[in-house]
Every structure is written in C-alpha cells, then in structure tokens.
Amino acid sequence: MxxxxxxxxxxxxxxxxxxxxxxxxxxxxxxxxxxxxxxxxxxxxxxxxxxxxxxxxxxxxxxxxxxxxxxxxxxxxxxxxxxxxxxxxxxxxxxxxxxxxxxxxxxxxxxxxxxxxxxxxxxxxxxxxxxxxxxxxxxxxxxxxxxxxxxxxxxxxxxxxxxxxxxxxxxxxSTVEQLTDRVAVLTRTRADVLDAHGAELRRIERDLHDGTQARLVAIAMRLAVARRKLSGDPADLRFVAGLLREAHEGTEEAMTELREVIRTVYPPILADRGLAGALHAVTARCVVATTLDLGELGRVPAAVEAVVYFAVAEALTNTVKHSHATAAAVTVTRAGDRLTVVIADNGTGGADDRRGTGLVGLRRRVLALDGAVDVDSPPGGPTTITLELPCG
Known part of the structure; x- marks a missing residue:
C-alpha cells in the first residue's frame, strides 16, 4: 500500500x-x-x-x-x-x-x-x-x-x-488561559511543596530525635558505666562485657535507622546504580510479575531520578496491595527534554487520588517539578498511571 x-x-x-x-x-x-x-x-x-x-x-x-x-x-x-x-x-x-x-x-x-x-x-x-x-x-x-x-x-x-x-x-x-492555569498550578504546588517540605523536615527530626539520638544516648551511658566499672574483678568484667555487647548492638541499630532516614531523602541505590539500575531493582522485587522497558534516557537530573524512583515504587506498592493484578509493566521513555513514565497493571482499577491514597504524595512529587500526572483507572481496570517530567 x-x-x-x-x-x-x-x-x-x-x-x-x-x-x-x-x-x-x-x-x-x-x-x-x-x-x-x-x-x-x-x-x-x-x-x-x-x-x-x-x-x-x-x-x-x-x-x-x-x-x-x-x-x-x-x-x-x-x-x-x-x-x-x-x-x-x-x-x-x-x-x-x-x-x-x-x-x-x-x-x-x-x-x-x-x-x-x-x-x-x-x-x-x-x-x-x-x-x-x-x-x-x-x-x-x-x-x-x-x-x-x-x-x-x-x-x-x-x-x-x-x-x-x-x-x-x-x-x-488559549495562551492566556494556559498561563492562568499555569500560575494557578504553580501557586498550588508551591504551597503543597512547602507543606510537604515542612512535614518531611519534622519527620526527619522526629526520627533522629526519638530513634537514633535516643539510641546514641543509651550507648554513651553504657560506655560511661562500663568505664567506671572497669577493674580486675571477674564479676565487673562480665558486667562490662554485657554493657559493651549492648552498646555494640545499639550502635548497629542506630546505623540501620540512620540508613533508613537517608534512604527516604535520596535512595543510595540511585547513587550506586543510577536510575536504570534502581528501577530494575524495584521491578525485580515486586511480588506481581512486572516488566520494565527503558528507552534511551540520557542524563537525568537527580531530583527527577528520585521522583521517578519513588513514584514507580509507590505505584507498584499500590498494585500489590489493592489491585489484585497478575501482571504490571513500567515503561520509561524520553523525548527531548520530557521524561515519560507509564506504570500499568491488569488489576481491578478504581484508583483515585482524591480519596487520600498514596497517589496524593506521588502527584505532589511530580507537580513540584513542574510535571504532569494522569491516572486512568476505571472500575474493573486496567490501571494506567502516566507521568511526564521535565529533564532538560
């Protein structure tokens, strides 16, 4: 033809x-x-x-x-x-x-x-x-x-x-309407970002204060007691050995909590393996069989990498928890200065970020970078979440 x-x-x-x-x-x-x-x-x-x-x-x-x-x-x-x-x-x-x-x-x-x-x-x-x-x-x-x-x-x-x-x-x-909508979206997302940023700072402070700091104080107290008890008495030596063991275990737990806090700020896997490797890891450990299709991405800003990583992880978590899906697919492509991410599954659908689900946080992360989110999830499925992010 x-x-x-x-x-x-x-x-x-x-x-x-x-x-x-x-x-x-x-x-x-x-x-x-x-x-x-x-x-x-x-x-x-x-x-x-x-x-x-x-x-x-x-x-x-x-x-x-x-x-x-x-x-x-x-x-x-x-x-x-x-x-x-x-x-x-x-x-x-x-x-x-x-x-x-x-x-x-x-x-x-x-x-x-x-x-x-x-x-x-x-x-x-x-x-x-x-x-x-x-x-x-x-x-x-x-x-x-x-x-x-x-x-x-x-x-x-x-x-x-x-x-x-x-x-x-x-x-x-029209151009005027687009500018008006753009200003409204930027105003709204700026307020959301400020709220989210404040909440994130409070969460990090709370995690460090209530968890890591408390463990480090306990370690310091055990080491101080151990120093005062240090003598040649076998009973004291056994007591000191127990304190040192507890201090060692507390140190390991504090380091684990610190790694968890750091991971919520910027996942270390992104720094170690890049966006492609991080997405391969996320899809590989998903309980639902998930395929990953990556185009030529080029250089992607770190902030965009983090948003894509958290968005894919959140979407696949929702798929496992709520969709009853048997298969999912993640497609990441780049056209010029726009990065497009499509997360789809064959589940029962009905996803709606207006009900306060994890999609709200996903949308806020994307909009904060001047991106766009489209959720197509009719009752009965399937569900398709499309993200567009600037990466120039």
Missing part, C-alpha cells in the same frame, strides 16, 4: 468514526451536557485528533462537578461548545466519506453481479445510470471505482486533518 493510499484509508476511517460519534453526540446531547461526561467525550476526540495529526495533546485538569460551575470554567465551556460543533462537522464530513466509499462498493458489486438484480433494483453508476448490459458494467463500473478512489486519496486526508485541527483548536486553551 502506497503512502497516499494509507493516508486515504486512515482519513476515511477517521471520518467514518466521526460520523458515528457525531450521530451519538446528537442522540446523547441531554446526557453529554454534564461537565465530566463532556470532558471525557472531548478528551476522547482530542486523542483521536492527536493520533491522526501525530501530536500529543497536553493533559487537562478534571472538569467541574456541576453544570452551573461549568459556565465559569473556560475549559468546561469549551467542552460544551465542542458538542454542537462536532455534531455538525463530524456528521457532514463523515457523510462525504461514506458517500465516496459507498459508491466504490456499489461499483464493485455492479460490475460482476448487475445481471442478478431485477431491472428496477439494478445498481446505478454515477448516481443515476442503470447497468443494462456487460458493456456498461465493464466500462462505467471500473471508471467509477478509479475516479472515486482517486477522489478519496486527494480529498479525504485533508478533510480528516481539517476536522482534527478544528477539534484541537476548539478544545485547546
């Missing part, structure tokens, strides 16, 4: 699907005016349009909960505007593709089987030319096929791309 024919075929499939979805939009319009349903329906068409044009639409925030609030949200207003626009353009362009391809099928049937139809029911070529004999069938039939296939190759791809561009143009926020 030539490139032109392939483009015509893709354009035809896109337009026929647009015809079906346009009809569905008209029939389901009273239901689709709900903001969340309108957002899901619009995002479906954004993904279709992006796939046809070879672009990746930027993720958008969730829609507002009520119809009244939707009119105050530019994104929701844009979704509602898209419904009648798509109903009109999708049906119109889809009917043009159906008419073109349908007449190709008519001609293909008329050439060999014209004689099998009654006179009044015989297929007609070029809209209103009946097929009374083999001469007409063998001349006009192939001619109609050739002309319509050529027309499809010339017309359907640009029509499909035009519809896709219209879709993205209507549903893509």
């Amino acid at each position: 030539t490139v032109r024919a392939w483009r015509a075929w893709r354009g035809a499939i896109y337009l026929l699907k647009s015809l079906l979805s346009g009809i569905a939009t008209v029939l389901a319009l009273p239901v689709l005016v709900h903001p969340r349903l309108a957002r899901s329906w619009a995002d479906l068409h954004r993904r279709r349009a992006g796939a046809l044009l070879g672009v990746l639409p930027a993720p958008r925030p969730a829609a507002t909960a009520t119809v009244r609030a939707a009119w105050a949200d530019p994104g929701s207003r844009r979704d509602l505007l898209w419904l009648p626009v798509h109903a009109a353009t999708g049906v119109t362009s889809g009917l043009a593709a159906l008419l073109c391809l349908g007449n190709v099928v008519v001609a293909a049937v008329a050439v060999p089987l014209w004689w099998a139809f009654e006179w009044d029911e015989r297929p007609r070529l070029f809209i209103d030319v009946p097929v009374p004999d083999w001469t007409t069938a063998l001349t006009l039939g192939p001619l109609q096929i050739v002309l319509l296939v050529a027309l499809a190759c010339l017309v359907l791809p640009p029509v499909a791309r035009g519809h896709a561009r219209l879709c993205l143009a209507v549903l893509t926020p």
Whole structure:
C-alpha cells in the first residue's frame, strides 16, 4: 500500500468514526451536557485528533462537578461548545466519506453481479445510470471505482486533518488561559511543596530525635558505666562485657535507622546504580510479575531520578496491595527534554487520588517539578498511571 493510499484509508476511517460519534453526540446531547461526561467525550476526540495529526495533546485538569460551575470554567465551556460543533462537522464530513466509499462498493458489486438484480433494483453508476448490459458494467463500473478512489486519496486526508485541527483548536486553551492555569498550578504546588517540605523536615527530626539520638544516648551511658566499672574483678568484667555487647548492638541499630532516614531523602541505590539500575531493582522485587522497558534516557537530573524512583515504587506498592493484578509493566521513555513514565497493571482499577491514597504524595512529587500526572483507572481496570517530567 502506497503512502497516499494509507493516508486515504486512515482519513476515511477517521471520518467514518466521526460520523458515528457525531450521530451519538446528537442522540446523547441531554446526557453529554454534564461537565465530566463532556470532558471525557472531548478528551476522547482530542486523542483521536492527536493520533491522526501525530501530536500529543497536553493533559487537562478534571472538569467541574456541576453544570452551573461549568459556565465559569473556560475549559468546561469549551467542552460544551465542542458538542454542537462536532455534531455538525463530524456528521457532514463523515457523510462525504461514506458517500465516496459507498459508491466504490456499489461499483464493485455492479460490475460482476448487475445481471442478478431485477431491472428496477439494478445498481446505478454515477448516481443515476442503470447497468443494462456487460458493456456498461465493464466500462462505467471500473471508471467509477478509479475516479472515486482517486477522489478519496486527494480529498479525504485533508478533510480528516481539517476536522482534527478544528477539534484541537476548539478544545485547546488559549495562551492566556494556559498561563492562568499555569500560575494557578504553580501557586498550588508551591504551597503543597512547602507543606510537604515542612512535614518531611519534622519527620526527619522526629526520627533522629526519638530513634537514633535516643539510641546514641543509651550507648554513651553504657560506655560511661562500663568505664567506671572497669577493674580486675571477674564479676565487673562480665558486667562490662554485657554493657559493651549492648552498646555494640545499639550502635548497629542506630546505623540501620540512620540508613533508613537517608534512604527516604535520596535512595543510595540511585547513587550506586543510577536510575536504570534502581528501577530494575524495584521491578525485580515486586511480588506481581512486572516488566520494565527503558528507552534511551540520557542524563537525568537527580531530583527527577528520585521522583521517578519513588513514584514507580509507590505505584507498584499500590498494585500489590489493592489491585489484585497478575501482571504490571513500567515503561520509561524520553523525548527531548520530557521524561515519560507509564506504570500499568491488569488489576481491578478504581484508583483515585482524591480519596487520600498514596497517589496524593506521588502527584505532589511530580507537580513540584513542574510535571504532569494522569491516572486512568476505571472500575474493573486496567490501571494506567502516566507521568511526564521535565529533564532538560
């Protein structure tokens, strides 16, 4: 199949699907005016349009909960505007593709089987030319096929791309709206980062004060007692030996706690084995069978490495605890200055960070680095978590 024919075929499939979805939009319009349903329906068409044009639409925030609030949200207003626009353009362009391809099928049937139809029911070529004999069938039939296939190759791809561009143009926020959303996200994430940073400092202080510091004080006291008791008496020597044994054990426990605290700040495995080695270790020790697909990552900033490591570990932990999955997959790729991480499983789904699960911390870590998080986890599964992080 030539490139032109392939483009015509893709354009035809896109337009026929647009015809079906346009009809569905008209029939389901009273239901689709709900903001969340309108957002899901619009995002479906954004993904279709992006796939046809070879672009990746930027993720958008969730829609507002009520119809009244939707009119105050530019994104929701844009979704509602898209419904009648798509109903009109999708049906119109889809009917043009159906008419073109349908007449190709008519001609293909008329050439060999014209004689099998009654006179009044015989297929007609070029809209209103009946097929009374083999001469007409063998001349006009192939001619109609050739002309319509050529027309499809010339017309359907640009029509499909035009519809896709219209879709993205209507549903893509303006520059002012993008800047406004960006400022709002940065303001919110800055507050979250400050809260998370304060909580992390308090946790580290508490761990060191209540755990490691207490053990070191106990060790110092044992060593002080041992020094005072040190003499030639065998009983004192046995007592000192017991204190030294306890001090040694306490030292080992304190070192273990220190390593745990350090690991929560920056995992040593990242410094020792890099991001690729750390992810191999995380996926290898996961109870659920997990595959890891790593692209060419290049140099990744340490902060991004830590976020990716903790995010993958958290997501796989949730998979083991809650999803009842039998298989999971982690894919890490890089395109330019964007690192994309996809964690997927075949579990029961239903993951929702709005319920205060571990996904909240994951989202905060990613947003703190000006990244994006998309959680697709319908009830019944599967679950796909997509992270995008800047790594320039």
